[in-house]
Amino acid sequence: MRLPAPEPAAAIAPDHRPASLPAAPLETAAPKRDARSAPGRERRSREDLMSSKPVAILLAGLAGGAADILTAFVIYRPATPAVILQSVASGWLGKASFKGGLQAAALGLVSHFAIAVIFAAIFVLAAGQAPVLLKKPLIAGPVFGICVYGIMNAIVVPLSNAPERHAPTAVMLGLGLLAHVLFGLALAFTASRMLGGKA
Template structure:
């Protein structure tokens, strides 16, 4: 049994698919962040994980030893899984599999950028982010390509198969 029954009868969350999808999009996203950061700054990508940890620990994350990058990586994957689970919950309810998976992926990537930069980051110990259009476009593009589109394609495939099997 790879599915968990939710409160509604005959409504399932595909645990195995979500587990693999979250791992995939979390890995793609962090890989893109590492490559972009290294090319743009030439600095050690460990700073990315310390930055993520600083959302909870503040400036302490940069001097907290080897534990902080590990916690940053864990936080990163928790967030990736949260967005994956949310997408798997809303996808069938909105009958999105009837629409273009790429457009849905683009919209979800933009939604993730908005949620992270307008809600999550400002409420964290990081605080406000600096708004630079080129940075916003790059960050949103990474989220679209590395999270939004892959999740949309995975959900479309999963729920399309499920619809065929239930007929």
């Protein structure tokens, strides 16, 4: 009587092993971490927001407007800040602005910063065509400020309701130019920092 031949090794199932040997533990892939953590994403979102053109225009306008009006408060003393702001509002209200109290001064303040933001938009849009404006803010800013001074005194003020003024003395002309140089410098420097030197 012949014994049955043993099965070939290849026919044995791969997972056939003695019961005494434990099954090898299954390897599970470790969960992948997001390359960008939540704080990193938030920081990136803030950076993207701060580098956007609308935000850059707004902050550059506020910086330039603040530099200009604070300089005016100093160089036009003993006139009070309220009177200086009323003179800005006189572009809308004429001579009545100087009798308008704090309301007229508030109108002048809002108008001043609105004009500053408009010029900041012009600067940033121009920098899109000429990136050197953002790369060289210490040069472009003062030049832009002087151009703004010319535009305001040659076009904007004469077309407004502001009372007619006498021709400025050499000293007042120099002080006015200084205020606008600081305006342009603060505006251009802020825009350059916000946009990373490129528009």
